Amino acid sequence: MYCSRRSGSVWSASVSGEKRRSWIQFSALLIQNANFRGFFSGKIYQGKLKQVCVPGINCYSCPGAVGACPIGSLQTFLASRPVKLPYYVLGFLILFGTILGRAVCGFLCPFGFIQELIHRIPLPKKKIGAFPGDKALRKLKYGVLLVLVIFLPLVMDYTPAFCKYLCPAGTLEGGVPLVLLQGGKLNFPIGSLFYTKLAILILLIVLSLFLFRPFCKYLCPLGAIYSLFNRVSLYRMRPEAEKCTHCGACAAVCPMQVDPSVSPNHVECIRCGKCTAACPAGALHLGFSAKNKKEQFPPV
Amino acid sequence: MKEENGLGKKNSVLTLLLLLAGAGLLFAGLLTGQERDVLLKAVRVCLECIGVG
Ligand code: SF4
Ligand code: SF4
Ligand code: SF4
Numbered sequence: 083m084y085c086s087r088r089s090g091s092v093w094s095a096s097v098s099g100e101k102r103r104s105w106i107q108f109s110a111l112l113i114q115n116a117n118f119r120g121f122f123s124g125k126i127y128q129g130k131l132k133q134v135c136v137p138g139i140n141c142y143s144c145p146g147a148v149g150a151c152p153i154g155s156l157q158t159f160l161a162s163r164p165v166k167l168p169y170y171v172l173g174f175l176i177l178f179g180t181i182l183g184r185a186v187c188g189f190l191c192p193f194g195f196i197q198e199l200i201h202r203i204p205l206p207k208k209k210i211g212a213f214p215g216d217k218a219l220r221k222l223k224y225g226v227l228l229v230l231v232i233f234l235p236l237v238m239d240y241t242p243a244f245c246k247y248l249c250p251a252g253t254l255e256g257g258v259p260l261v262l263l264q265g266g267k268l269n270f271p272i273g274s275l276f277y278t279k280l281a282i283l284i285l286l287i288v289l290s291l292f293l294f295r296p297f298c299k300y301l302c303p304l305g306a307i308y309s310l311f312n313r314v315s316l317y318r319m320r321p322e323a324e325k326c327t328h329c330g331a332c333a334a335v336c337p338m339q340v341d342p343s344v345s346p347n348h349v350e351c352i353r354c355g356k357c358t359a360a361c362p363a364g365a366l367h368l369g370f371s372a373k374n375k376k377e378q379f380p381p382v
Numbered sequence: 383m384k385e386e387n388g389l390g391k392k393n394s395v396l397t398l399l400l401l402l403a404g405a406g407l408l409f410a411g412l413l414t415g416q417e418r419d420v421l422l423k424a425v426r427v428c429l430e431c432i433g434v435g
Contacts, residue, residue: 132424133417142424143431150424154431158423159416170411170420176404180397245430252431260432276433314397372394 124263138191183315
């Protein structure tokens with residue numbers, strides 16, 4: 083069943099849709115970080131829930147985290163010796179991907195939400211949309227997945243390379259709070275690696291002010307995995323070709339620079355719903371559907 | 383401009399196969415105790431994640 087979000091004016095539909103999505107994102111962040119005591123004690127949650135993988139990027143070393151990060155868990159298996167095939171984590175990833183696709187990014191991922199919040203901070207200058215090289219840079223996340231998440235953990239013993247060398251979520255959610263809360267009690271030295279990762283985090287925070295979700299667009303290996311499911315996921319976009327007037331309103335509001343009138347189930351679509359609300363013809367609908375009809379927009 | 387947006391019946395079958403594969407892999411992981419490996423990793427502070435290891 084598809085749920086069309088169109089009610090009332092385009093503006094009210096888009097505002098209420100955005101509000102609803104923000105509340106879902108906020109609730110998902112709270113639920114996945116429900117160990118509130120950890121933020122005071124500096125101790126991470128150690129209960130049984132941590133054997134369950136969460137759908138988005140949420141570091142298991144965050145004092146609040148109650149679940150396991152799927153990308154961290156995947157690397158744990160690949161970096162173990164002997165290497166273990168990660169059936170369990172792949173099962174979670176395939177199920178999340180097939181049911182939701184990149185709706186995980188639009189609704190459930192805490193790190194995606196954090197970048198979006200930063201992007202909402204108003205700036206005197208106009209925010210940046212597409213720029214030369216943007217399209218090529220989007221491919222980088224597949225390289226991050228292949229090299230840092232799969233290849234390096236396979237060849238470097240016990241080294242989750244993505245976590246170690248890049249992941250800004252680990253720094254923000256795990257590194258910074260633990261260093262602040264435990265300070266001198268930490269029995270490991272804070273060295274150049276920590277400061278390098280901190281610099282990557284700060285760079286991404288600054289970029290997020292200007293660009294919508296830079297980590298998601300260019301670097302996230304989990305977004306790369308879910309992008310492969312967008313065309314087959316149960317949560318999907320259904321266009322009504324006969325209603326489309328090709329006015330371009332949908333493409334103009336898309337923060338991921340997708341044109342849903344051409345590619346409604348594009349790999350970069352995070353299912354934010356801005357286009358469905360903006361379409362004056364009501365030609366785009368987001369929702370769950372078991373049907374995977376062949377749908378085509380007419381030629382322009 | 384003609385572009386394929388849904389991929390037809392073939393994809394419905396693919397979706398179903400993926401759901402079965404996902405459930406199967408998860409079950410295989412549980413049978414081989416992989417949830418314990420995830421738990422063991424997740425309940426200790428990961429030095430690589432926080433940038434000191
Ligand atoms: S791309 Fe990655 S960080 Fe961004 S929302 Fe998706 S899973 Fe989260
Ligand atoms: S989908 Fe709607 S907004 Fe987009 S081009 Fe067609 S009519 Fe215009
Ligand atoms: S195509 Fe629509 S739902 Fe997808 S990211 Fe763009 S605005 Fe959001």
